Amino acid sequence: MFIQIKNLSKVYNKFLAVDKISFEINKNKTLGLLGPNGCGKTTTIGMILGLVAPSNGEIIIENKNINKFKRHEILFRFNFASPYVELPKKLTVKQNLEIYGRLYGVHDLNKRISEISSDLDIKKFFERKTGELSSGQKNRVSLAKSLINKPEILLLDEPTASLDPDIGDFVRSYIDEYKSKNKVTILLASHNMNEVERLCDSVIMMKKGKILDRGTCKNLIIKHGRDNLEDTFLKLARSKDEFQ
Amino acid sequence: MNFNKIYALGLRHLYLILNSFPRVLDLIYWPTVQIFLWGFISKFFTLNSEYYNNTVGIILTAAILYDFLFRASISFNMMFLEEIWSRNFTNLFIAPIRIREIIAALTLTAILRTLIGLIPAVLIAVPLFGVSILKLGLPLIFLLLGLYLFGVTLGLLVASGLLRYGPSFENVAWASLFLLAPLGCIYYPIEILPYSLQFIAKGLPLVHIFEEMRSILINNSVDYINIIKSISISVVYFIFGVIVFYFSYFGAKKRGTLINMGE
CATH class of the missing domain: 3.40.50.300 (P-loop containing nucleotide triphosphate hydrolases)
Known part of the structure; x- marks a missing residue:
């Protein structure tokens, strides 16, 4: 097991x-x-x-x-995603992914961020603050954060x-x-x-x-x-x- | 300690500041107002008080140092509260970062917020009131170190309260420093306090720091024993603050409050 x-x-x-x-x-x-x-x-x-x-x-x-x-x-x-847990609202999507990538010690972080953001189609709002996104967009960003370290x-x-x-x-x-x-x-x-x-x-x-x-x-x-x-x-x- | 993780958490708070001009303005606004207020009071006292008439700027220097303590503590609290307000608490506490790295990151980043707020105010005091805290010389570094450690300790204790009691403890964050200010003998000598309170006050680093500041400005003499005493007391309080924080963290895990901490 x-x-x-x-x-x-x-x-x-x-x-x-x-x-x-x-x-x-x-x-x-x-x-x-x-x-x-x-x-x-x-x-x-x-x-x-x-x-x-x-x-x-x-x-x-x-x-x-x-x-x-x-x-x-x-x-x-590990990693975790839930719509009841948010990422810092005043930070952009890119900044949030960068910070969590660093916290999880992700190697070649820029490549990983680019990869995951293409997969989840979040690149178009990369520079927007997370708090300004719609629920669906926030949800995808949260999922991207939860997969940033390939848990x-x-x-x-x-x-x-x-x-x-x-x-x-x-x-x-x-x-x-x-x-x-x-x-x-x-x-x-x-x-x-x-x-x-x-x-x-x-x-x-x-x-x-x-x-x-x-x-x-x-x-x-x-x-x-x-x-x-x-x-x-x-x-x-x-x-x-x-x-x- | 993993410095990359400490840097990452520091970066989170740096981005927060850089992303918002009003936030930078807010950081600068209050210390500057304080300097103006105490600058005029100081000017009035130096003109009308026998005690202060030979030493321009004692009150203003005290106000600047007290504000440094205040900003250090509030910065620590604010960064911790920021995680609660943004509902990011769970994400932070499930990240592979040690509790001591979180404390280190908040402690180190608090200095940045403190300096952003205070440096403009300190610079303004020079041309406007002819007061420079650099007149304290080399001991200034040690006085600031003692104040910073104590400020962060108060921040740690408030953060521990937030972990224990949740966001409702927020109001205590704002009140904590005002509670200690009368005992800190910031603007007056310790002899002003009733004897019983003097006993308590001597247990705080503030009394030794501000007594030393007055001694340097009035008598031009530096008592390094007193400075070492103030830093030592601050270190003891800091260790106590860290222990309380750890207890609160483990208590919060038992109560399950970490998972639902939010606005």
Whole structure:
């Protein structure tokens, strides 16, 4: 296993946000993290990124506990994008990419910036301040930042939330293409079931901090007797029982 | 320490300044207003006070040094707040940069912001009021070092509060220096304070720095022991500030506030 999560829990004061979850992600595969709002997806991502200290459990990368790595060494291999996290608004797109490229120690930075900005079609607003861009443009810049270091592990939190269908499709297509051309392991939290079906090799469904079920999209749909992943999600999200 | 990363973070704040002329103007505006205000007060006092009548510019020099401390602290706070306001906090804390590199970057960049604001004001004071802080001579470097370390320490403590309590702690950022100013004996000798407060004041580097400044300007004598004492106290506070910052960072990780820190 490339990433193993073992009995991971997080308690905020007395609130159990994540409750002993365990899952694995194979190298260069994409795992979807599904669940209703407040089910613990973002907290789980936060713990993997080292932003949130787990109350219990282990995060293991290539058979080594994440705590055994030095913080800056392991984060060098990660990156993250979310529409809820922005880049400095008063800096231009180019400046932001330059700064994050430097922070991630990217070699031949200018070439990498040029490459990624061509791929994501952001060159035309390169000199504009990030805060002046539309949601779709900001989203692509954020994705460019998250790929600037060619991460081995990419965490995406609702990468196409609030995007119009056209831009949403562009982003999904790009991630799909990027996956096929690069060695990257992705954890994708999303509420867009079409996106999950398109991009994920397997999914886990969370509710109230626990994993309700897991499997490939196709298997889950068949298992729960539904026609599509959206209906399967609704069944699980509205269920009172645990399914595992 | 990786200096490329420290440089990258410094560059982020340099770009922020360079991208906005109003921001540069804002940096320069307040210290200049301060110099004008204290310049006229200083002029009035030198004409009417027995204590100051032989030494033109003590108050103005004190005002400049205090403003240096104030700007250093506010610069540190502002750069930290900037990450919160721009909702860039998560991106910063998931980047492969050590906490000590973040502290180093903010500490080093704060000097830049401080000097951008203060140099024009210091230059204006020479022709307008005939006051130059260079009259303090070589000890000026050490006095500024002590003030800078203490200013950054206050910035670190406020940043720690922001990590602990979130953006609502912002108001404390502005109030923190005004709280210490009366005890710093910036414009008056320590004897003015009640005895109990003198005891507390002596625990701050400010008293030693401003006492030394007055001693140099009035008596033309430099007490390097006093200067070393002031820098040593500042270093102790700085180390304390760094420890508090680390505690706040680990506390924020436990509470999960790093992931949702924003406006």
